[in-house]
Amino acid sequence: MPFPSSQPTDALPVGKKSYHNCHHLASIQLSTVEQKHPDVQFRMAGKAILVSFDDFVKEFVPAPEGEMEPEDRYKSADFSAIPHREESHMYEPLTKAFNKDWLLPHDVAVSTPNKGLSDVASMQKINSGLYRRDDAPFDSTRWSSIELSIECKIEHTQQDPLDDSGVAPEAWSIKRRDVLGQVMCYAVLVFDNQQRTHHFTLLLLGPMARIMRWDRSGLSATNKFDYTKKPEYLAQFLWRFGRMTPEQRGHDPTAQRILPGSADYKLMHSRADMQTKARDGTVVGEHARQIFKDSLFVKSSSQDDSKPPVILGPAPLWRLTVHDSTGPRSFLVGLPHTTAGTLAGRGTRTYVAIDTSQAHGPFVYLKDAWRVAHQGIEQEGSILTLLNDNSNGGPVQGVPTLLCHGDVGNQVTRSQEVWQVKHPGTDPVDCPLKTHRHYRLVVKEVCLPLRDFRIFYELVGVICDCVETHGEAYKRKGLLHRDISAGNVLMYPKQVAVKGKIIEARVGILADWELAKRVGKPNTEDAPRQPDRTGTWQFTSAMALDNPKKRIVVQDDMESFLHLMLYYAIRFLPHNCRNVGKFMDEYFDGQLEEDGVYYGGEKKLNAMTGGKLTTHGTSLTFYKPTPPTPQDVSRERSLVRPESPIQSTTIRRDPHPINGVFVDFLARIEAHYKLFYTARPKKDPAPDDAPIDALDPSLLDIAEFVRSHHELEPDSAAEAAEAVPETPEAAISEEEKRRVEDLAAKLGDHAEMARLLRQHIQRAGWPVAYKDRIADQLPKRYKRNAETALGTKRTHGSAQLGTGESASKRTRSMR
Numbered sequence: 001m002p003f004p005s006s007q008p009t010d011a012l013p014v015g016k017k018s019y020h021n022c023h024h025l026a027s028i029q030l031s032t033v034e035q036k037h038p039d040v041q042f043r044m045a046g047k048a049i050l051v052s053f054d055d056f057v058k059e060f061v062p063a064p065e066g067e068m069e070p071e072d073r074y075k076s077a078d079f080s081a082i083p084h085r086e087e088s089h090m091y092e093p094l095t096k097a098f099n100k101d102w103l104l105p106h107d108v109a110v111s112t113p114n115k116g117l118s119d120v121a122s123m124q125k126i127n128s129g130l131y132r133r134d135d136a137p138f139d140s141t142r143w144s145s146i147e148l149s150i151e152c153k154i155e156h157t158q159q160d161p162l163d164d165s166g167v168a169p170e171a172w173s174i175k176r177r178d179v180l181g182q183v184m185c186y187a188v189l190v191f192d193n194q195q196r197t198h199h200f201t202l203l204l205l206g207p208m209a210r211i212m213r214w215d216r217s218g219l220s221a222t223n224k225f226d227y228t229k230k231p232e233y234l235a236q237f238l239w240r241f242g243r244m245t246p247e248q249r250g251h252d253p254t255a256q257r258i259l260p261g262s263a264d265y266k267l268m269h270s271r272a273d274m275q276t277k278a279r280d281g282t283v284v285g286e287h288a289r290q291i292f293k294d295s296l297f298v299k300s301s302s303q304d305d306s307k308p309p310v311i312l313g314p315a316p317l318w319r320l321t322v323h324d325s326t327g328p329r330s331f332l333v334g335l336p337h338t339t340a341g342t343l344a345g346r347g348t349r350t351y352v353a354i355d356t357s358q359a360h361g362p363f364v365y366l367k368d369a370w371r372v373a374h375q376g377i378e379q380e381g382s383i384l385t386l387l388n389d390n391s392n393g394g395p396v397q398g399v400p401t402l403l404c405h406g407d408v409g410n411q412v413t414r415s416q417e418v419w420q421v422k423h424p425g426t427d428p429v430d431c432p433l434k435t436h437r438h439y440r441l442v443v444k445e446v447c448l449p450l451r452d453f454r455i456f457y458e459l460v461g462v463i464c465d466c467v468e469t470h471g472e473a474y475k476r477k478g479l480l481h482r483d484i485s486a487g488n489v490l491m492y493p494k495q496v497a498v499k500g501k502i503i504e505a506r507v508g509i510l511a512d513w514e515l516a517k518r519v520g521k522p523n524t525e526d527a528p529r530q531p532d533r534t535g536t537w538q539f540t541s542a543m544a545l546d547n548p549k550k551r552i553v554v555q556d557d558m559e560s561f562l563h564l565m566l567y568y569a570i571r572f573l574p575h576n577c578r579n580v581g582k583f584m585d586e587y588f589d590g591q592l593e594e595d596g597v598y599y600g601g602e603k604k605l606n607a608m609t610g611g612k613l614t615t616h617g618t619s620l621t622f623y624k625p626t627p628p629t630p631q632d633v634s635r636e637r638s639l640v641r642p643e644s645p646i647q648s649t650t651i652r653r654d655p656h657p658i659n660g661v662f663v664d665f666l667a668r669i670e671a672h673y674k675l676f677y678t679a680r681p682k683k684d685p686a687p688d689d690a691p692i693d694a695l696d697p698s699l700l701d702i703a704e705f706v707r708s709h710h711e712l713e714p715d716s717a718a719e720a721a722e723a724v725p726e727t728p729e730a731a732i733s734e735e736e737k738r739r740v741e742d743l744a745a746k747l748g749d750h751a752e753m754a755r756l757l758r759q760h761i762q763r764a765g766w767p768v769a770y771k772d773r774i775a776d777q778l779p780k781r782y783k784r785n786a787e788t789a790l791g792t793k794r795t796h797g798s799a800q801l802g803t804g805e806s807a808s809k810r811t812r813s814m815r
Helices: 033-044 051-059 071-075 091-098 174-193 229-240 263-272 286-294 380-388 415-422 458-476 542-546 553-572 578-587 602-610 631-637 658-673 696-707 736-747 750-762
Strands: 048-051 107-110 127-130 150-153 200-207 209-215 220-224 255-258 297-299 311-314 317-324 327-333 349-357 364-372 402-412 434-443 488-497 501-512 533-535 591-594 599-602 811-813
Touching: 033 150, 048 051, 048 297, 048 415, 048 591, 051 209, 051 220, 051 229, 071 229, 071 402, 091 107, 091 127, 091 150, 107 220, 150 174, 174 631, 209 229, 220 415, 255 263, 263 286, 263 317, 263 327, 263 349, 263 750, 297 750, 317 364, 317 434, 327 364, 380 402, 380 434, 380 458, 458 488, 458 501, 458 578, 458 658, 458 750, 488 696, 542 553, 542 602, 553 578, 553 658, 553 736, 578 602, 602 658, 658 736, 658 750, 736 750
Parallel strands: 048 220, 150 200
Antiparallel strands: 107 127, 127 150, 200 209, 209 220, 255 317, 297 311, 317 327, 317 402, 327 349, 349 364, 364 434, 402 434, 488 501, 533 811, 591 599
16 A cells, blocks of 8 residues: 655644634534534545554554564553443543553543533533643643544444444444544544644444544544454554654644744734834734734634633644745744634635744735645646736736745645555546645735625625626636635725725635636546535535536626625625524525435525525515614715715615615526526515614725725616516527527626626615624524524434535535
């Protein structure tokens, strides 16, 4: 088996504190281990491999060089004192049996059942683990330094997540699947809080045990063995593990811990408190400095937005190396700004960082991911190089500016190799486990997530920017993005002058081009590039979700922009939807499963084919929040041209202008879908309004920038919404068919789509004198499934396999 060998290293990149605060589904509000089980295990479906104990330790747990193994001691080891009646009673005897100097000379097993506080914001714990003796906790889980996760169950079959005798390794009963989700969530916490290439878990199932190894490709695990009858298996694993180098255990040697009191530590804290000023004295880059400062401390998480988080302590700090073509470069980082929240896949984490070559220069943005390393898939840095260069009309505006990038040493996943050895003669293209290679990329712009928009006028302007960027990349560079999502459409703050005042304006940046595909190459456009393609489920076009093998085209990405606007409108605007959680579940996270293949839900598909957003059988309508004072109406008029009449914002149910954006956008999408589906409209009444924030005078300046930034061309006349006939295709006249085709063609025309958004931006009626964004209406404890959305307890029996980085990626079997 051609596995790469590991080289020893003296570095031990483990830390005192870290955190985990990410959401696997775009709509998840509460992130706990129990709630995340089904969603996390979805990403590992079909990616587990079972091997014999001997093969496992031979490939993954090597014996130390120059040291004889105590085989006699292995056989005489005694683990019989570990009880099997109650799980909580297993951990103390387990630690006593493991903590022998001859077995673990440098580590200690610690029992941490339901004690103390975890060192992550979500306070999640595991009941036992192996730690270095000089960095072991007393009675609480420390995810930033745990070396081996240990989980105990009492049932050796009913709680076994894997199946030695089954056709597939994964067990399919709900109870057994839930255990897989649980131990996988623990592995996610380790990856999120340490710099890891892989991680080991020891799972005890009464008198039986499995040893598991996780990486970004999948799971390799031993067949189940009885450690009371074969104590030599467990003893050999522990003896070898206790003598493995940090790199063999899964630590990344290119990540160096920054210790308190060191020069790097002092630099990071001083930069966090130091404002950056332009030559004219204007403070710039405050958003980046604040994000960086926040990354230096672990803070508690709270479901109550009115309570500020509590600082739990200093965060682990790191010096990360990026191996660029010009040589290695070092960057200083704290906690990740974003994490993926899943295990199998790219595992993307991003950081606001200090470039050590310009220690007092601007902060930069570092992306750490495990890219898919299959033939025909380019590094994201290579794509950004093309977008940034002077070819075909020059750099594309609105994309990140590349500073450096490169693969991280020879760090490649190994699970896919185990699968291929277990399935000899199988075409590598048919392997369900992708080959992932560790990769880092650094860009100049530190952006804000789209969810930080201040008013919806600004949100639409940012999306308009990114539609134009998408068009420039497609037309001039021959690149199609293929992953428009809440995590990839960003806002870049910049200081601009508006009526003599300097304000912070925000322009759109279209990021994460790793899934982009070159278009227009004959005979290569439809060639498969990887065994399954990754995208963001919530924002993928309904047509692509309904046809997993569909080739993504411009119209699919344009539709994703609509889903993106709707995602924030349903959460942060008043409307007539009575159950936001249920809407989110059905529209964004909806799914249908047939023969193991997942398809999109019906609600999104019906909206696209019918050209109408609905809730409870009626048109979904968004409203302006009630202004704080009557004077706000006159303040809005100052932004609108005299010939444009403005609707009175004092009317309680005044429709919001974003309704018009949706109507016109959907008219084009419906025309595009017209040949394939039939509309099914519905109706329902409306609920009460919701409160909003008080008057904010600075918003008028923001709105003025958006209006002027998206000024229409002189000959661009206002265009009314064009309804698409609901008659079947066969009954459409030739004239009507041509009209529908012309309207559908506009969806694939970037200039037309950008002009559509600009027209709506220039129209009157947008609330700009006060924040029309209200408090998030998604239930605080919302988790996929209507019962949870309604506030009732969700049982394991009602669990469904979930979806997919605040919006994460979900695997689909596509080409």
